[in-house]
Amino acid sequence: MFEGVPLTWFLIVATLMFFIGIYGFLVRKNLITILMSIELILNSVNINFVAFNKILYPDHLEGMFFTIFVIAVAAAEASVAIAIIINIYRRLINIDVEKMNEMKY
């Protein structure tokens, strides 16, 4: 199935996804949408790992284990980030990064 697909295409798809995530990270103002952009970035890196593993070194499993660990780190990061977001919402009643200037003055 994937034999006809060269590695380059996987890498290009992952690159586009990564930079769409970067764009969202720079443009969005809501904290939860920024978190979703980070998930996009991590996911594109996972695609890179898996494609390199399967196409260049099909007898090893390193890329797969790194992907598993990245998924676990993403889960930990999302849970802590959402706890922080809920805490901020409870104190300031919004989660807009441009309106959060409590600690500025």
Add this chain to the structure above:
Amino acid sequence: MFTIFSAVIIIFSVLTVTSRRILRAATFLLFVLVATAGLYFMLRFNFLAAIQLTLYAGGIIVLIIFSILLTSQIGQKLDTATWKKKLVAFIAAAFGAVICIITILANKFPVEATSAGSTNVRLIGQSLLNTGKYGYALPFEVISILLLAAMIGAIVLAKKRKD
């Protein structure tokens, strides 16, 4: 097959970062993650695709949707960034993407004709708890401590204070 999955990934990624309704953005992110799991199935990493479906699509998206429901009104539209900010961000992202794609296209990836290794669950489990060569016991333990610390930290942070 690859074309369908990659088209779904690209289109719904763009919709995720441009949609003005936050719940729709979360749903589009779910489509992106499911299409990624499809790519893993295509590459015959069945266990990894199952992890992707249950943990990402099942766990993280549900967490994000719960927090959206807790922190914002449904149907409320997000205010967009200014044109200047959008333009600067687009130029930065496009510049980086072009540089990366040029580098990828200039590089030749030599494919060694090796036999495909098996990826059954028994082998994965033995590698994860193996301390020798190609063993991942140390990262496994470190990641379990990290998950425990993240769990405790999330509970402490989101707990209601008495003051």
